[in-house]
Amino acid sequence: MTYKQIGWKELAAITGPQSKKSVEKIREISPLLAESLVEHAFGTLFTASPLPRRDQELVTISLLGAMGGAEPQLRTHLEAALRVGADPDELIALAEHLSVYACYPRALNLLRETRVILADKNLCTLKETRKVDLHDHDTRVFDSGGVKPVLVLIHALAMDWRMWREVIPNLSANFRVIAYDIRGFGCAAEAPSAAGLETYALDLSDLLNKLGVTQAHIAGLSLGGSIAQHLALKDPSRFHSLTIIAATAWPLEVFTQRADAAVLAGMDAQVIPSLTRWFRPEDLAENSWAVRYARNNVQRAFVSGWQAGWMALASIETGKRLNEITVPTHIVAGELDVSTPPELMKGFLAIPGASFEIIAGAPHMISLVYPHELAAAITRGTGLRQPALDIE
Template sequence: MRLPSAEPTSPGISLRRITTNGITANVAIAGTGPAVLLLHGFPHTWQLWSEVMPRLARRHRVIAPDLRGLGASTRAADGYDADSLATDAEGLLDALGERSASVVGIDAGTPPAFLLALRRPDLVRRLVVMESLLGPLPGAEDFLAGGPPWWFGFHSVPGLAESVLAGHEAEYVDWFLTTGTHGRGVPDRVRDAFRSAYTGSDALRCAFSHYRAMPTSGRQIQAAAARARLTMPTMTIGSHPVGTALERQVRPLADDLTGRLVPDCGHIIPLDRPRALLDLLGPFLAAGLPGLDG
């Protein structure tokens, strides 16, 4: 099976194939220094981070995988629940020889980032989570008052979305990219990479498997939150539409939480407002590191 092309989009970014938890992950790596692991969402690949990786790489070793089943990573039959994705990330850091890392997740990357931080506080130095919800944890009731976004149900029905979208994947991906940037759109090279990554029935099956695993992920999140806390410095970042809902979910579980909002920004923060995101990430990730703090 030929997976989509995943060529680097910026100088200094290299791609590696790394085996972890029964899959082979396509991983973009840049820079040297303390590790930062970036976990994307839907409908994205590692190139979601292409606008922020070069600046982060000035001070950090930046590690941005394609999540299981997405981009050029293995299109696995299963393992799309948050706990399995956290295990993927843990194995990836181990394979790269990283004993600790700051972990940044957005959208579908947030639940595995959260679970990894809860179960491996020795591994996760700092945690940043953005524009997502953590299953049924309290705090997001206002956001969910009208029900979850319409596509959650559409994606959750086995086989349905794949059938309906066949031949129209590009238009569907474009809708998310346009809506997620308040109409501003994303760079052509990134848009084309996302379109390619989500074209074909098997690519769509893997994408929607992340949604079909949400009930399992929700139970995993509840169980983990009942027995552990976030002991590392944590930041939540909201924009539109999630806003402060994620912060409200995380605050009762975190010993040290900073909540931030990015104004006039769509859901796809790293591409819609990369400079504003870097202004938040840079100082937070560098804090406490010799030679980087301040």
């Protein structure tokens, strides 16, 4: 195997079908530079680098953005980054990061080029967020707006509103979708610690009041599903419907152990046990945005928020009162969920008239792995029988 063959293989993997055409244009003027590009840059340096292709491209984009004046090359590498697994939100974050270490003009130029590439590839990002003041803390809220039935999404422990990122476009055709950061996580990380599910439920009620929402369809995943149950028992008048996704209504000793583990060993030590519960082996091997996002959230979480969330689940009592829930309820389980398996989820059928479905092949973090299927399940839970539409 020659350096030339190795270089062409690497070049094609990063820049795609345009690689040969690009090199031939260079060769027309400078055969030496074309050969050096293939054999030295791609055949030697890049191939031998311990940096994965995605990381190499993110570094290259950062350097070109900081240098300025290299917009054609910047576009090439933005496209390459997407090809080798970078996420649109990561590219936007690069421009935001660049504003601190380079300057705002360079960052705005990179943001402009990123926007062009994303538009050309019909890749949308959700940016309709704002801060909302609740009674004792701020949170960040996504609100798709519009005069439609309101659907509120409540995220899982350690995550933030972005765990619904791929679900929301499949729902916003039919609903005004609202997603927010619960107390202790995301932009609400500095809030006073929750004293149990009651605190989280009061926050949700406060948020609805601040947004002028009297009633809503409410769906929650994991801790979010437990919060929704609690509010359904406390104030059913706030609900059009309730969708409980991969959640529990029953306390387990392991919940206290998970809270204590963070206190004793810190958040880095919670990454492996959490991700192996939440995802399938193939998801972890692929290491897509969803897995990177979850890993980053666990590492960045404050021990206080993590502990409060697990202790709220450790003291949950809604399982004793499921037969008192009067809200139309839909239960969604993941077939391969090891945290809240289907057999456990069937306990929610104690809710009068509750419907139940299993999403085939889905692990615990259904919204991150099977967003389209989950959006359809949530839509069914609201009573809207027409399929949700993809919004590009």
